[in-house]
Amino acid sequence: MKKFAAALLCCAACLFAAGCGDKTGGTEGYTSLGKSWFDIMNTNASLAISEKFDEESREKMSRLCDDVSSILYGVNSSLSLSVETSSAARFNSAAAGETVPLDKLAYDVFNLAEEMYELTEGYYNPAVYYSVNHYKFNMGYPEVHAEDLPDEQTLAAYTDLASHFGEIQLYIGEDGAYYAKKPQYTVTCGEEELSLKIDLGGIGKGYAVDLINDKIDEYGFKYGSFDFGSSSMAIKSHYSQGDYKISFTNPRPIPSDEATRSYGYLYVGNKCLSSSGDYENCYTLGGKRYCHVIDPFTGTPVSIEDTPAMSCTVIGDSAAYADALTTALMAMATHEGWEHTAGFVNEKLQGWFVAFTIQLGDDNFGLFRNGDFTVTDDRFVIME
Amino acid sequence: MSLKKINQVKSDRGFKIWDLLVYGLILAAAAALLIAVFVRRDNNPLKGIIITVGEETALTYDFETGIAEYTDVEQGGMIEVEQQTESLFVFSVRRGKHYNRVRIDKSARTVKVIAADCSRNDCVYTSAIKDNSGMIYCSPNDMKIMPYDYHESPDIII
Structure with missing residues (x-):
């Protein structure tokens, strides 16, 4: 009997081994x-x-x-x-209240942006255009001086204007063409009257x-x-390994320790993902980090707050959703705190993997994640 | 132990057919496990590399023949050779003011970016290309180093 059991075990081992080598x-x-x-x-x-x-x-x-x-x-x-004839550029150069024809793709993306604006309680807001521009995040590697930064009054005007993003009217005309009507609302900033831009x-x-x-x-x-700008990806299967090992860039690596370039990893296959971090498209001024992720309710970069979100990664079935969510969750976690954001994720984003990191101190970081994830940098404390 | 049992053990000396079958299966299992472990790795030696900047090829290097094909900066190309010995080939890939300094270890068959003027130096931190699954990409300088027989790596950093 024991010999039969041993023989069966060996057969199972052979089949397992064959399966490992021939996964795909x-x-x-x-x-x-x-x-x-x-x-x-x-x-x-x-x-x-x-x-x-x-x-x-x-x-x-x-x-x-x-x-x-x-x-x-x-x-x-x-x-x-930067393409003057694009639907987005023509929308931006239109006057307040004007109707702008869109191509089908722009119409779909405008609709998607409005959907994400609703879903994220306004934390995803592409109308933070004026803040992004004023902080020079759309200019590559800019040289910025303290006097270039917007004052409180200017920021208040920008956020007021951005809060009207939901008023863009999208419709299909009787001619079958696609249109967007710009909100009538404007703000005065210095001597300029500004209309909404996205x-x-x-x-x-x-x-x-x-x-x-x-x-x-x-x-x-x-x-x-397929990888678009390193921050947005579609992952199929890997021909030999099955799932890809996705390592997350550490927003605060220790320069002398290459092992801290990533703070953790997971295995993913057949999903889309997006990541955003305050270490990309950023500059330092007066000892403060200014990153491209803007809180739409303050108009300022999230990184200048006391306990800012440093990075966010979202994995699911749509890269467009994931892209909007990473930005929104970084702003939400900074503005409302990680508990509120974790509650939002658990309630509204079921089926999505979300990981975001918070700077708690100089060398002390928090990590929220709602699925299996291996942490490799012990400076990150799991928040749950 | 009873006398009957002792006699039974004595009569069972040597290998029975089931013993041979089980030992055979154990050997087969061990061999299958070894094959499984080694077949999964793409450890084919690096045959050569292609360096591109933007959509232009800046240099190709063939480890089999030791032939490097490139145009020097002075002749309007993008390569500035710094060191060429029997085992090392060090050069800079230049585009305008920007550069990536690359070291090819001919005997170890590895390629590594050792310095660059890009903002985050991701290309410098990327491990050396040792086999066909390696690749180095410098996004700010639009420079890419790929093996001839490139196999996509299952490890991605986002």
Whole structure:
């Protein structure tokens, strides 16, 4: 009897071992093909597909790259503010109360932005345009002086104007074309009268990632990933490992300790994700960090507060949602505190993985996460 | 132990067919486990690398032949060679004022960015490319180093 049991155990071990080595149907012969696109929405994008490539699948990959190019250039020409003819740029240059024709893509992204504005209680607000501009976060690596920063009165005008984002009217005309009517509301700032302006760059990138993710499925590729500006990604399966190991950038690494470049990791497959942090697109002035994530209720960068959110990562089925959520949750966690934000995540974002970090002291950080996550930097204390 | 049991053990000396079958299965299981562990790794040696800046190829290096193809900065290219020995090839990839300094260890077949003027120095912190799953990307300088037979890595830092 014991011998039968031993024999069965051995058979099970053999089957297990065979399963480990052949997780994705055999890894022999797989290669990866990649292509990068530069300067789309002021950033770069990369596609990598792994496959046992033959002539037919190479040709398929080439057609996929063409489709990805069309999507990326389409998003850029529709939403980029540096393209004067884009729907977003034309909306911004329109007068208060004016109706602006939109292309279909811009109409969809405007609708999505309004949905996220509602869902996040106004913490996702693309109408923080004037703050972003005044703090020079849309200018690459700017040289900023203390006298360049906005005063309280200016910030109050900016936040007042941004609070009217929900009043943009979107509709399809009788001619079947898409339109957005700009709110009538204006504020006076110095001698200037300002109307509402938007920046849909973040959510637009996520929207492109979602379209490209669907396109990869349409072509039948199972293994690979698409990365738009490092902060927005679609992850399929890895051809040999199954799930990807996703390490989260540490917002406060110890320069002499390379192990602290990341503060933790998890394994992910077939999901979209977005991450945002106060370590990107930021500058220091008077010992204070100024980052590109703006609290729409104060008009200021979240990083100048006493216990700011440092980073946020959201993983789920849509990169556009995830993009809007990372920004919103960083602002919410800074403005309302982590408990309120954790409650919001647990109540409204079921099915999504969320991790955000808070600066509690110089070398003392808090981490909220609502799923399996391995922490590798012991300066991070789990908040629950 | 009873006499009957002792006699039974004596008569059972040597290998029975079931003993052989079980030992055989154990050996097969051990072999399968070893194969499983090693087959999963893409540890094919690095054949060569391609360095691109933007969409232009700045340099290719073939470890098999030791041939580097590039155009020097002085001839309008992007490569400024600093050191070329039997085992090391150190050069800077230049585009305008920006640069990434790269070291190719010919004998160890590794490639690493050792200095750069980009803001976060992510490319410098990235581990050396040792096999076909490695890749170094410097986003601010639009510079990418990829193996000839690139295999996408399952590890991603976001």
